[in-house]
Amino acid sequence: MDDLIPATTTQDDVDEDIPVIRANQYILIKMPSGNQKVVTLRPDSLVSLGKFGSFHANDLIGQVFGHSYEIYGRNQIRVTSNWALEEVEETDANNREIFDDSSTQKLSFLDIEKLKEEGMKGELEGKVCLMSMVQQMCGHDRINTCIDPDIIQKMVDSHASFDKKTEFSKAKYIQRKQKKFMKVFTPLRPTMLSVAQYFFVKNPDKVRNMRIDTLSQILSFGNVHANSKLLVVDDTQGLVISAVAERMGGFGTILGIHDGDNHNYDILRYMNFSKHVLDSVTTLPWTKVAKDAAQEPFDYKTEEQLGNMKELDRNGYYRRKRGYEKLQAAKQSLWDGNFDGLIVASQYTAVSILETLLPYLGGSRPIVIYSIHKEALLDACVWMRKSVDCLNPQITESWLRQYQVLPGRTHPEMTTTGGAGYVLTAMRVIDFPTQAAVGMGSRRNKEVDSEDGRSVSSLGTRGTRRGGDRGRRGGWDSGGRGRGGRGVRNAKNRSEQASASALMTK
DSSP, rough: OOOTTTBBBBBHHHOOOOOOOOTTTTEEOOOOTTTEEOOOOTTEEEEOOOGGGGEHHHHHHHOOOTOEEETTTEEEEEEEOTTOOOEEOOOOEEOOOOOOOOOGBOHHHHHHHHHHOOOSSSOOTOOOOHHHHHHHHHHTTOOOOOHHHHHHHHHHTTTTGGGOOOOHHHHHHOOOOOOOOOOOOEEOOHHHHHHHHHHHHHTTTTTTOHHHHHHHHHHHTTTTOOTTEEEEESSTTTTHHHHHHHHTTTOOOEEESSSSSSSOOOGGGGOOOOOHHHEEEEEEGGGGGSSTTOOOOOOOOOHHHHHOOHHHHHHHHHHHHHHHHHHHEEEEHHOOOOSSSEEEEOOOOOOOHHHHGGGOOTTEEEEEEEOOOHHHHHHHHHHHHHHHHHEEEEEOOOOOOOEEEEETOEEEEOOOOOOOOOOEEEEEEOOOOOOOOSSSSHHHOOOOEETSSSSEEEHHHHHHHHHHHHHHHHHOOOSSHHHHHHHHHHHHHHHHHHHHHHHOOO
Protein backbone atom coordinates (compact mmCIF):
# COMPACT_ATOMS: atom_id res chain seq x y z
CA MET A 1 0.00 0.00 0.00
CA ASP A 2 1.24 3.51 -0.68
CA ASP A 3 2.39 5.85 2.05
CA LEU A 4 -0.94 7.71 2.15
CA ILE A 5 -2.10 5.32 4.90
CA PRO A 6 0.57 4.88 7.59
CA ALA A 7 0.63 1.71 9.64
CA THR A 8 -0.42 2.40 13.24
CA THR A 9 -0.24 -1.20 14.47
CA THR A 10 2.84 -3.38 14.87
CA GLN A 11 3.07 -7.14 14.70
CA ASP A 12 3.38 -7.22 18.49
CA ASP A 13 -0.05 -5.62 18.72
CA VAL A 14 -1.48 -8.29 16.43
CA ASP A 15 0.08 -11.13 18.42
CA GLU A 16 -1.27 -9.87 21.75
CA ASP A 17 -4.12 -11.86 23.25
CA ILE A 18 -5.59 -8.72 24.83
CA PRO A 19 -4.77 -5.72 22.61
CA VAL A 20 -4.31 -2.40 24.36
CA ILE A 21 -5.01 1.14 23.21
CA ARG A 22 -2.00 2.66 21.47
CA ALA A 23 -1.09 6.26 20.76
CA ASN A 24 -2.00 7.76 17.38
CA GLN A 25 -4.57 5.02 16.74
CA TYR A 26 -8.21 5.40 15.79
CA ILE A 27 -10.73 4.10 18.31
CA LEU A 28 -14.52 4.12 18.57
CA ILE A 29 -16.05 5.77 21.62
CA LYS A 30 -19.48 4.49 22.65
CA MET A 31 -21.27 7.20 24.60
CA PRO A 32 -24.15 6.83 27.09
CA SER A 33 -26.68 7.87 24.45
CA GLY A 34 -25.72 4.84 22.36
CA ASN A 35 -24.08 6.93 19.64
CA GLN A 36 -20.49 6.31 18.62
CA LYS A 37 -17.65 8.64 17.73
CA VAL A 38 -14.32 8.05 16.02
CA VAL A 39 -11.39 9.76 17.71
CA THR A 40 -7.61 9.74 17.32
CA LEU A 41 -5.65 9.35 20.53
CA ARG A 42 -2.80 11.80 20.13
CA PRO A 43 -0.51 12.12 23.15
CA ASP A 44 -0.96 15.20 25.36
CA SER A 45 -4.28 16.06 23.69
CA LEU A 46 -7.78 16.58 25.07
CA VAL A 47 -10.59 14.44 23.64
CA SER A 48 -14.01 16.09 23.69
CA LEU A 49 -17.26 14.09 23.83
CA GLY A 50 -19.59 17.07 23.62
CA LYS A 51 -22.09 17.40 26.46
CA PHE A 52 -20.68 14.28 28.12
CA GLY A 53 -17.41 16.03 28.90
CA SER A 54 -13.74 15.72 27.95
CA PHE A 55 -10.77 13.64 29.03
CA HIS A 56 -7.02 13.52 28.51
CA ALA A 57 -5.83 11.07 25.85
CA ASN A 58 -2.84 10.07 27.97
CA ASP A 59 -5.18 8.61 30.60
CA LEU A 60 -6.62 6.18 28.03
CA ILE A 61 -3.42 5.23 26.19
CA GLY A 62 -2.15 1.88 27.43
CA GLN A 63 -5.54 0.71 28.73
CA VAL A 64 -7.41 -2.29 27.35
CA PHE A 65 -10.46 -2.10 25.10
CA GLY A 66 -13.94 -2.79 26.41
CA HIS A 67 -13.74 -1.20 29.88
CA SER A 68 -16.17 1.57 30.75
CA TYR A 69 -14.77 4.85 32.05
CA GLU A 70 -16.43 7.66 33.97
CA ILE A 71 -15.48 11.30 33.48
CA TYR A 72 -15.24 13.16 36.78
CA GLY A 73 -13.52 16.19 38.24
CA ARG A 74 -11.41 18.18 35.82
CA ASN A 75 -11.31 15.96 32.74
CA GLN A 76 -10.25 12.91 34.72
CA ILE A 77 -11.42 9.35 34.05
CA ARG A 78 -11.67 6.20 36.15
CA VAL A 79 -12.72 2.65 35.40
CA THR A 80 -16.28 1.69 36.27
CA SER A 81 -18.34 -1.42 35.67
CA ASN A 82 -20.29 -1.68 32.47
CA TRP A 83 -23.53 0.19 33.15
CA ALA A 84 -25.29 -1.50 30.22
CA LEU A 85 -25.20 -4.94 31.88
CA GLU A 86 -28.11 -5.23 34.24
CA GLU A 87 -30.26 -8.09 35.42
CA VAL A 88 -33.89 -7.92 34.31
CA GLU A 89 -36.65 -9.45 36.37
CA GLU A 90 -39.92 -10.84 35.04
CA THR A 91 -43.20 -9.03 35.68
CA ASP A 92 -46.85 -9.47 34.71
CA ALA A 93 -47.86 -5.84 35.19
CA ASN A 94 -48.94 -3.56 32.32
CA ASN A 95 -49.25 0.14 31.52
CA ARG A 96 -52.91 0.31 30.55
CA GLU A 97 -53.67 3.20 32.94
CA ILE A 98 -50.81 5.42 31.79
CA PHE A 99 -51.44 8.46 29.58
CA ASP A 100 -47.92 9.73 28.99
CA ASP A 101 -47.59 13.20 27.48
CA SER A 102 -45.52 16.32 28.04
CA SER A 103 -47.67 17.42 30.97
CA THR A 104 -46.70 14.41 33.09
CA GLN A 105 -43.16 15.70 33.66
CA LYS A 106 -43.25 18.90 35.70
CA LEU A 107 -39.49 19.36 35.74
CA SER A 108 -38.28 21.18 32.62
CA PHE A 109 -34.90 20.90 30.96
CA LEU A 110 -33.86 24.27 32.35
CA ASP A 111 -34.72 23.11 35.85
CA ILE A 112 -32.52 20.05 35.40
CA GLU A 113 -29.66 22.17 34.11
CA LYS A 114 -30.04 24.41 37.13
CA LEU A 115 -29.76 21.39 39.41
CA LYS A 116 -26.59 20.35 37.65
CA GLU A 117 -25.12 23.84 38.04
CA GLU A 118 -25.88 23.76 41.74
CA GLY A 119 -23.53 20.82 42.13
CA MET A 120 -26.00 17.95 42.41
CA LYS A 121 -23.90 16.04 39.88
CA GLY A 122 -20.13 15.64 39.63
CA GLU A 123 -18.43 14.06 42.63
CA LEU A 124 -20.43 10.85 42.78
CA GLU A 125 -18.11 8.62 44.75
CA GLY A 126 -19.50 7.66 48.15
CA LYS A 127 -23.11 8.57 47.35
CA VAL A 128 -25.89 6.05 47.69
CA CYS A 129 -28.97 5.51 45.56
CA LEU A 130 -32.17 6.77 47.12
CA MET A 131 -34.48 4.40 45.27
CA SER A 132 -34.46 0.66 45.17
CA MET A 133 -35.13 0.73 41.43
CA VAL A 134 -31.99 2.76 40.85
CA GLN A 135 -30.09 0.16 42.84
CA GLN A 136 -31.48 -2.58 40.60
CA MET A 137 -30.71 -0.70 37.39
CA CYS A 138 -27.23 0.46 38.40
CA GLY A 139 -26.29 -2.64 40.35
CA HIS A 140 -24.98 -0.50 43.19
CA ASP A 141 -23.40 -3.50 44.88
CA ARG A 142 -21.17 -3.84 41.81
CA ILE A 143 -20.63 -0.21 40.80
CA ASN A 144 -18.79 2.34 42.88
CA THR A 145 -20.38 5.33 41.18
CA CYS A 146 -23.58 6.14 39.37
CA ILE A 147 -25.48 9.22 38.32
CA ASP A 148 -26.44 11.59 41.12
CA PRO A 149 -29.64 10.11 42.61
CA ASP A 150 -30.91 13.54 43.68
CA ILE A 151 -31.52 14.56 40.08
CA ILE A 152 -33.36 11.34 39.29
CA GLN A 153 -35.34 11.60 42.54
CA LYS A 154 -36.56 15.08 41.68
CA MET A 155 -37.50 13.98 38.16
CA VAL A 156 -39.40 11.00 39.56
CA ASP A 157 -41.21 13.14 42.12
CA SER A 158 -42.29 15.58 39.44
CA HIS A 159 -43.58 12.83 37.14
CA ALA A 160 -47.37 12.61 37.49
CA SER A 161 -47.75 9.05 36.14
CA PHE A 162 -44.65 7.43 37.55
CA ASP A 163 -46.52 5.48 40.25
CA LYS A 164 -48.81 3.97 37.60
CA LYS A 165 -45.94 2.50 35.61
CA THR A 166 -44.93 -1.14 35.84
CA GLU A 167 -41.69 -2.03 37.54
CA PHE A 168 -40.06 -2.60 34.17
CA SER A 169 -41.35 0.71 32.79
CA LYS A 170 -40.00 2.50 35.84
CA ALA A 171 -36.63 0.90 35.28
CA LYS A 172 -36.67 1.91 31.61
CA TYR A 173 -37.52 5.47 32.56
CA ILE A 174 -34.61 5.62 34.99
CA GLN A 175 -32.31 4.06 32.42
CA ARG A 176 -33.21 6.71 29.84
CA LYS A 177 -32.36 9.45 32.31
CA GLN A 178 -29.08 7.79 33.15
CA LYS A 179 -28.14 7.65 29.47
CA LYS A 180 -28.94 11.32 29.16
CA PHE A 181 -27.05 12.66 32.17
CA MET A 182 -24.34 10.17 33.11
CA LYS A 183 -20.73 10.63 31.93
CA VAL A 184 -19.63 7.08 31.16
CA PHE A 185 -18.08 6.00 27.85
CA THR A 186 -16.63 2.75 26.48
CA PRO A 187 -13.69 2.62 24.01
CA LEU A 188 -14.19 0.00 21.31
CA ARG A 189 -11.57 -1.57 19.09
CA PRO A 190 -12.11 -0.83 15.38
CA THR A 191 -13.12 -4.10 13.74
CA MET A 192 -14.99 -4.71 10.53
CA LEU A 193 -18.20 -5.20 12.49
CA SER A 194 -17.94 -2.01 14.54
CA VAL A 195 -16.65 0.16 11.67
CA ALA A 196 -19.29 -1.07 9.20
CA GLN A 197 -22.09 -0.47 11.69
CA TYR A 198 -20.71 2.97 12.53
CA PHE A 199 -20.64 4.20 8.93
CA PHE A 200 -23.97 2.56 8.08
CA VAL A 201 -25.61 4.63 10.83
CA LYS A 202 -23.45 7.75 10.54
CA ASN A 203 -23.18 8.14 6.76
CA PRO A 204 -24.83 5.32 4.77
CA ASP A 205 -24.27 7.09 1.43
CA LYS A 206 -20.52 6.88 1.98
CA VAL A 207 -20.65 3.07 1.99
CA ARG A 208 -23.40 2.87 -0.66
CA ASN A 209 -25.91 1.68 1.98
CA MET A 210 -24.00 -1.56 2.51
CA ARG A 211 -25.08 -3.23 5.75
CA ILE A 212 -22.93 -5.61 7.74
CA ASP A 213 -25.00 -8.68 6.79
CA THR A 214 -24.66 -7.85 3.09
CA LEU A 215 -20.93 -7.35 3.53
CA SER A 216 -20.62 -10.74 5.20
CA GLN A 217 -22.45 -12.37 2.29
CA ILE A 218 -20.09 -10.70 -0.17
CA LEU A 219 -17.11 -12.15 1.67
CA SER A 220 -18.76 -15.57 1.77
CA PHE A 221 -19.79 -15.62 -1.90
CA GLY A 222 -16.36 -14.30 -2.91
CA ASN A 223 -14.59 -17.15 -1.06
CA VAL A 224 -12.24 -14.66 0.60
CA HIS A 225 -9.49 -16.41 2.53
CA ALA A 226 -5.76 -16.19 3.15
CA ASN A 227 -3.31 -16.64 0.26
CA SER A 228 -5.92 -15.53 -2.30
CA LYS A 229 -5.36 -13.22 -5.23
CA LEU A 230 -8.43 -11.00 -5.46
CA LEU A 231 -9.53 -8.26 -7.83
CA VAL A 232 -11.70 -5.64 -6.10
CA VAL A 233 -13.55 -2.64 -7.51
CA ASP A 234 -14.51 -0.64 -4.43
CA ASP A 235 -16.46 2.62 -4.49
CA THR A 236 -17.56 2.34 -0.83
CA GLN A 237 -14.69 4.49 0.44
CA GLY A 238 -12.68 1.37 1.25
CA LEU A 239 -15.26 -0.64 3.21
CA VAL A 240 -14.99 -3.71 0.95
CA ILE A 241 -11.20 -3.43 0.66
CA SER A 242 -10.93 -3.22 4.46
CA ALA A 243 -13.16 -6.26 4.96
CA VAL A 244 -11.15 -8.31 2.46
CA ALA A 245 -7.84 -7.21 4.00
CA GLU A 246 -9.03 -8.09 7.51
CA ARG A 247 -10.21 -11.52 6.36
CA MET A 248 -6.93 -12.31 4.56
CA GLY A 249 -4.72 -10.97 7.34
CA GLY A 250 -1.93 -9.83 5.02
CA PHE A 251 -1.49 -13.24 3.35
CA GLY A 252 -2.22 -12.95 -0.35
CA THR A 253 -2.70 -10.16 -2.88
CA ILE A 254 -5.50 -7.59 -3.19
CA LEU A 255 -5.62 -5.41 -6.29
CA GLY A 256 -8.04 -2.49 -6.03
CA ILE A 257 -9.25 -0.66 -9.14
CA HIS A 258 -10.23 2.97 -8.48
CA ASP A 259 -10.92 6.34 -10.08
CA GLY A 260 -8.37 9.12 -10.27
CA ASP A 261 -4.64 8.96 -9.72
CA ASN A 262 -4.95 8.17 -6.00
CA HIS A 263 -7.35 5.82 -4.29
CA ASN A 264 -10.18 7.02 -2.04
CA TYR A 265 -10.11 4.19 0.51
CA ASP A 266 -10.74 6.43 3.51
CA ILE A 267 -12.16 3.70 5.78
CA LEU A 268 -8.94 1.70 5.44
CA ARG A 269 -7.10 4.05 7.78
CA TYR A 270 -9.62 3.55 10.59
CA MET A 271 -8.79 -0.16 10.84
CA ASN A 272 -5.31 0.36 12.37
CA PHE A 273 -3.80 -2.28 10.09
CA SER A 274 -0.17 -3.28 10.45
CA LYS A 275 2.35 -2.77 7.66
CA HIS A 276 2.16 -6.47 6.87
CA VAL A 277 -1.55 -6.14 6.04
CA LEU A 278 -1.24 -2.84 4.18
CA ASP A 279 1.54 -4.20 1.96
CA SER A 280 -0.84 -6.85 0.62
CA VAL A 281 -3.06 -4.13 -0.88
CA THR A 282 -2.08 -2.61 -4.23
CA THR A 283 -4.09 -0.14 -6.28
CA LEU A 284 -4.46 0.68 -9.96
CA PRO A 285 -6.40 3.52 -11.65
CA TRP A 286 -8.98 2.70 -14.29
CA THR A 287 -6.99 4.75 -16.80
CA LYS A 288 -4.05 2.32 -16.50
CA VAL A 289 -6.00 -0.94 -16.86
CA ALA A 290 -5.81 -1.21 -20.64
CA LYS A 291 -2.57 -2.58 -22.06
CA ASP A 292 -2.49 0.08 -24.77
CA ALA A 293 -2.94 2.95 -22.28
CA ALA A 294 -0.49 5.74 -22.99
CA GLN A 295 2.08 6.44 -20.29
CA GLU A 296 5.20 8.52 -20.31
CA PRO A 297 8.38 6.59 -19.46
CA PHE A 298 10.08 7.42 -16.21
CA ASP A 299 13.18 9.57 -16.41
CA TYR A 300 15.77 7.63 -14.41
CA LYS A 301 18.67 9.62 -13.03
CA THR A 302 22.25 8.49 -12.81
CA GLU A 303 24.27 8.53 -9.60
CA GLU A 304 26.13 11.57 -10.83
CA GLN A 305 22.90 13.45 -11.54
CA LEU A 306 21.53 12.52 -8.12
CA GLY A 307 24.69 13.79 -6.47
CA ASN A 308 24.23 17.21 -8.06
CA MET A 309 20.58 17.49 -6.91
CA LYS A 310 19.42 19.18 -3.73
CA GLU A 311 18.23 16.96 -0.91
CA LEU A 312 14.62 18.08 -1.29
CA ASP A 313 14.65 17.37 -5.04
CA ARG A 314 16.40 14.06 -4.49
CA ASN A 315 13.74 12.94 -1.98
CA GLY A 316 11.04 13.92 -4.45
CA TYR A 317 12.75 11.87 -7.16
CA TYR A 318 12.86 8.79 -4.94
CA ARG A 319 9.19 9.24 -4.08
CA ARG A 320 8.18 9.48 -7.75
CA LYS A 321 10.34 6.46 -8.55
CA ARG A 322 8.66 4.34 -5.87
CA GLY A 323 5.25 5.38 -7.15
CA TYR A 324 6.16 4.54 -10.74
CA GLU A 325 7.55 1.13 -9.83
CA LYS A 326 4.48 0.30 -7.72
CA LEU A 327 2.25 1.29 -10.62
CA GLN A 328 4.17 -0.92 -13.03
CA ALA A 329 4.00 -3.84 -10.60
CA ALA A 330 0.24 -3.39 -10.20
CA LYS A 331 -0.28 -3.31 -13.96
CA GLN A 332 1.79 -6.44 -14.45
CA SER A 333 -0.13 -8.19 -11.66
CA LEU A 334 -3.40 -7.42 -13.43
CA TRP A 335 -2.16 -8.47 -16.85
CA ASP A 336 -0.83 -11.75 -15.47
CA GLY A 337 -4.44 -12.62 -14.66
CA ASN A 338 -5.52 -15.82 -12.95
CA PHE A 339 -7.23 -13.97 -10.09
CA ASP A 340 -9.11 -16.05 -7.53
CA GLY A 341 -12.17 -13.81 -7.44
CA LEU A 342 -13.78 -10.58 -8.58
CA ILE A 343 -15.68 -8.40 -6.08
CA VAL A 344 -17.42 -5.26 -7.35
CA ALA A 345 -19.21 -2.49 -5.45
CA SER A 346 -19.04 0.36 -7.92
CA GLN A 347 -21.01 3.27 -9.29
CA TYR A 348 -20.35 2.15 -12.86
CA THR A 349 -22.47 -0.33 -14.78
CA ALA A 350 -21.68 -3.92 -13.98
CA VAL A 351 -21.60 -4.99 -17.64
CA SER A 352 -18.82 -2.55 -18.53
CA ILE A 353 -16.76 -3.74 -15.55
CA LEU A 354 -17.28 -7.39 -16.49
CA GLU A 355 -16.27 -6.81 -20.09
CA THR A 356 -13.03 -5.18 -18.90
CA LEU A 357 -11.96 -7.36 -15.96
CA LEU A 358 -13.51 -10.77 -16.63
CA PRO A 359 -10.64 -11.95 -18.89
CA TYR A 360 -8.21 -11.59 -15.97
CA LEU A 361 -10.21 -13.96 -13.77
CA GLY A 362 -9.23 -17.62 -13.51
CA GLY A 363 -11.55 -20.50 -14.26
CA SER A 364 -14.05 -21.75 -11.66
CA ARG A 365 -13.66 -18.50 -9.73
CA PRO A 366 -16.50 -16.53 -8.07
CA ILE A 367 -17.90 -13.22 -9.29
CA VAL A 368 -19.69 -11.00 -6.75
CA ILE A 369 -21.31 -7.68 -7.67
CA TYR A 370 -23.12 -5.42 -5.19
CA SER A 371 -25.57 -2.63 -5.91
CA ILE A 372 -28.14 -0.77 -3.88
CA HIS A 373 -30.56 -0.98 -6.83
CA LYS A 374 -31.78 -4.28 -8.22
CA GLU A 375 -32.36 -2.83 -11.69
CA ALA A 376 -28.64 -2.08 -12.00
CA LEU A 377 -27.89 -5.81 -11.69
CA LEU A 378 -30.61 -7.12 -14.02
CA ASP A 379 -28.73 -6.14 -17.19
CA ALA A 380 -25.58 -7.79 -15.86
CA CYS A 381 -27.51 -10.93 -14.95
CA VAL A 382 -28.98 -11.16 -18.47
CA TRP A 383 -25.53 -10.54 -19.95
CA MET A 384 -24.10 -13.37 -17.84
CA ARG A 385 -26.84 -15.79 -18.91
CA LYS A 386 -26.06 -15.14 -22.56
CA SER A 387 -22.30 -15.35 -22.05
CA VAL A 388 -20.37 -18.61 -22.23
CA ASP A 389 -17.95 -17.30 -19.60
CA CYS A 390 -20.37 -17.22 -16.65
CA LEU A 391 -22.29 -19.97 -14.92
CA ASN A 392 -25.32 -19.88 -12.61
CA PRO A 393 -25.86 -16.11 -12.23
CA GLN A 394 -28.39 -15.19 -9.56
CA ILE A 395 -29.46 -12.11 -7.60
CA THR A 396 -30.04 -12.30 -3.85
CA GLU A 397 -31.20 -9.87 -1.19
CA SER A 398 -30.37 -10.10 2.51
CA TRP A 399 -32.63 -9.10 5.37
CA LEU A 400 -31.61 -8.22 8.91
CA ARG A 401 -33.87 -7.41 11.85
CA GLN A 402 -32.80 -6.82 15.42
CA TYR A 403 -34.84 -8.18 18.32
CA GLN A 404 -35.21 -7.22 21.93
CA VAL A 405 -34.84 -10.44 23.91
CA LEU A 406 -36.20 -10.10 27.44
CA PRO A 407 -38.35 -12.40 29.60
CA GLY A 408 -41.91 -12.01 28.36
CA ARG A 409 -40.99 -9.00 26.20
CA THR A 410 -39.25 -10.45 23.15
CA HIS A 411 -40.20 -8.57 20.00
CA PRO A 412 -38.53 -7.00 16.95
CA GLU A 413 -37.39 -3.44 17.24
CA MET A 414 -39.92 -0.84 16.18
CA THR A 415 -37.64 0.76 13.58
CA THR A 416 -35.29 -0.93 11.15
CA THR A 417 -33.71 -0.37 7.75
CA GLY A 418 -35.77 -1.07 4.67
CA GLY A 419 -33.01 -2.79 2.72
CA ALA A 420 -29.30 -3.17 2.26
CA GLY A 421 -28.84 -3.66 -1.47
CA TYR A 422 -28.63 -6.68 -3.75
CA VAL A 423 -25.84 -9.10 -4.60
CA LEU A 424 -25.29 -10.70 -8.02
CA THR A 425 -23.19 -13.86 -7.92
CA ALA A 426 -21.89 -16.14 -10.65
CA MET A 427 -19.04 -18.52 -11.46
CA ARG A 428 -16.41 -17.83 -14.09
CA VAL A 429 -15.89 -20.70 -16.53
CA ILE A 430 -13.43 -21.14 -19.39
CA ASP A 431 -15.00 -22.09 -22.73
CA PHE A 432 -13.06 -24.25 -25.25
CA PRO A 433 -15.30 -24.48 -28.34
CA THR A 434 -12.73 -26.40 -30.42
CA GLN A 435 -12.01 -29.07 -27.84
CA ALA A 436 -14.31 -32.08 -27.70
CA ALA A 437 -15.35 -33.73 -24.47
CA VAL A 438 -13.45 -36.88 -23.54
CA GLY A 439 -14.15 -39.73 -21.18
CA MET A 440 -17.52 -41.28 -22.02
CA GLY A 441 -17.13 -40.73 -25.76
CA SER A 442 -14.94 -43.81 -26.40
CA ARG A 443 -17.49 -46.10 -24.78
CA ARG A 444 -20.45 -44.55 -26.52
CA ASN A 445 -18.90 -44.77 -30.00
CA LYS A 446 -18.11 -48.48 -29.70
CA GLU A 447 -19.66 -50.34 -32.63
CA VAL A 448 -21.95 -53.32 -32.04
CA ASP A 449 -23.59 -55.78 -34.41
CA SER A 450 -27.30 -55.33 -34.98
CA GLU A 451 -29.78 -58.12 -35.50
CA ASP A 452 -29.79 -57.68 -39.30
CA GLY A 453 -26.01 -58.04 -39.50
CA ARG A 454 -25.20 -54.38 -39.98
CA SER A 455 -22.75 -52.46 -37.83
CA VAL A 456 -24.41 -49.80 -35.66
CA SER A 457 -22.62 -47.68 -33.07
CA SER A 458 -23.90 -47.60 -29.53
CA LEU A 459 -24.21 -43.82 -29.80
CA GLY A 460 -26.44 -44.26 -32.85
CA THR A 461 -28.58 -46.79 -31.02
CA ARG A 462 -28.91 -44.35 -28.11
CA GLY A 463 -29.83 -41.65 -30.55
CA THR A 464 -32.41 -43.97 -32.11
CA ARG A 465 -34.10 -44.52 -28.77
CA ARG A 466 -34.09 -40.83 -27.90
CA GLY A 467 -35.13 -39.88 -31.41
CA GLY A 468 -38.10 -42.22 -31.32
CA ASP A 469 -39.30 -40.81 -28.01
CA ARG A 470 -38.90 -37.23 -29.16
CA GLY A 471 -40.41 -38.08 -32.53
CA ARG A 472 -43.57 -39.30 -30.85
CA ARG A 473 -43.78 -35.97 -29.03
CA GLY A 474 -43.47 -34.20 -32.38
CA GLY A 475 -40.43 -32.19 -31.43
CA TRP A 476 -37.51 -32.91 -33.81
CA ASP A 477 -36.51 -31.50 -37.18
CA SER A 478 -35.69 -33.43 -40.36
CA GLY A 479 -31.96 -33.17 -39.86
CA GLY A 480 -32.02 -34.12 -36.19
CA ARG A 481 -31.20 -37.31 -34.44
CA GLY A 482 -34.87 -38.13 -33.94
CA ARG A 483 -35.72 -38.65 -37.60
CA GLY A 484 -32.40 -40.37 -38.20
CA GLY A 485 -33.26 -42.80 -35.44
CA ARG A 486 -36.67 -43.54 -36.94
CA GLY A 487 -35.00 -44.18 -40.31
CA VAL A 488 -32.67 -46.80 -38.85
CA ARG A 489 -35.52 -48.44 -36.98
CA ASN A 490 -37.79 -48.46 -40.10
CA ALA A 491 -35.01 -50.01 -42.18
CA LYS A 492 -34.58 -52.67 -39.54
CA ASN A 493 -38.32 -53.42 -39.56
CA ARG A 494 -38.35 -53.70 -43.38
CA SER A 495 -35.42 -56.11 -43.21
CA GLU A 496 -37.26 -58.30 -40.70
CA GLN A 497 -40.44 -58.26 -42.87
CA ALA A 498 -38.45 -59.28 -45.96
CA SER A 499 -36.90 -62.21 -44.09
CA ALA A 500 -40.35 -63.38 -42.93
CA SER A 501 -41.77 -63.19 -46.49
CA ALA A 502 -38.90 -65.27 -47.83
CA LEU A 503 -39.57 -67.99 -45.27
CA MET A 504 -43.30 -68.05 -46.12
CA THR A 505 -42.53 -68.34 -49.85
CA LYS A 506 -40.34 -71.33 -49.22
